[in-house]
Amino acid sequence: MNARHRQDAIVRSLRRNGTSTVSELAEEVGASRRTVLRDIGALRDEGFVIHSEPGRGGGLQLDPQSVQATARLSVAEVFALLISVASMRAAGSLPFSGLADAGLAKIERALPSDKLRDLRRFLDCLYVGKLAPQVDISDMGALDPALLPAFETAFLDRLHIRFGYRDAKGSISSRTVEPQAMLILPPLWYLVAWDPQRDDFRHFRMDRISKPEIVEGTNFRRRHVPFEEHVRPVRDLSR
Known part of the structure; x- marks a missing residue:
C-alpha cells in the first residue's frame, strides 16, 4: 500500500471509528507505527485536524469539520x-x-x-450486458488473485499482459495481449484484448486466466472495440 492509499485508509478509519490508536491504525494499514505517525503528520499538513489524546484509553480523533467537502478523485x-x-x-x-x-x-x-x-x-472501454441463457457457466471458477492488480495496471498504463488461458475445450495456451476493454455479463467478466499474434480482437473469460504478468516497456495504442450489437455502453444503461 503506497502512502496515498495508506493516508486515505487512515482517514476512513478515523471517520468510521471515531477514535483509534496509532497501533490499531498501523495494524489496519499494514505499516509500522513510525510510518503511521509520518502519515498523520502529512495529513495534518494537508489541513486535516487530527487530535491526540494522551494516556491510557486515549487515541487519535479526526475533526469532521476539517474534512474537505469536495472529494479529490482521479x-x-x-x-x-x-x-x-x-x-x-x-x-x-x-x-x-x-x-x-x-x-x-x-x-x-x-x-x-x-x-x-x-x-x-x-x-468507451466498458460495456455491460446480459449473459445469453445458452452460455454454460457450470465450470466457472475463482479468479486468479494476481489477475485484478495486473489487469488494472496493464489497462490504465496501456501495457501488454501475458497469461495462461484455458479455453472452453480445456486447452491451455500462452497469450500476450493488449487489454483494450472490459465486458461485464454477470456473473462473467471478460477481458477484451487485441491479440497481435492473431491480428484481431479476442474475448477472454477472466476466470480462465492464470499466472498473469505485466510486460514492461510495451505501450500500445487504444483501439476501437467492435462490440456485439446487443452489448450496450455502461453510460446508456444508467439513463
Whole structure:
C-alpha cells in the first residue's frame, strides 16, 4: 500500500471509528507505527485536524469539520466507481444500488470538463450486458488473485499482459495481449484484448486466466472495440 492509499485508509478509519490508536491504525494499514505517525503528520499538513489524546484509553480523533467537502478523485477512481455501480445494477437485486447510482451521479456532475473528457474515453472501454441463457457457466471458477492488480495496471498504463488461458475445450495456451476493454455479463467478466499474434480482437473469460504478468516497456495504442450489437455502453444503461 503506497502512502496515498495508506493516508486515505487512515482517514476512513478515523471517520468510521471515531477514535483509534496509532497501533490499531498501523495494524489496519499494514505499516509500522513510525510510518503511521509520518502519515498523520502529512495529513495534518494537508489541513486535516487530527487530535491526540494522551494516556491510557486515549487515541487519535479526526475533526469532521476539517474534512474537505469536495472529494479529490482521479478519473481512474471515478471509473472504478462506475464499474462497481454498473456491476451492482447488472446483478439485479443488490441492496442500495439505486443510492450508489445517485451518489455517483453527484460525483460525475462535479468533475471538471477535462476530467469528464478523460472519463468518456474510459467509458468507451466498458460495456455491460446480459449473459445469453445458452452460455454454460457450470465450470466457472475463482479468479486468479494476481489477475485484478495486473489487469488494472496493464489497462490504465496501456501495457501488454501475458497469461495462461484455458479455453472452453480445456486447452491451455500462452497469450500476450493488449487489454483494450472490459465486458461485464454477470456473473462473467471478460477481458477484451487485441491479440497481435492473431491480428484481431479476442474475448477472454477472466476466470480462465492464470499466472498473469505485466510486460514492461510495451505501450500500445487504444483501439476501437467492435462490440456485439446487443452489448450496450455502461453510460446508456444508467439513463
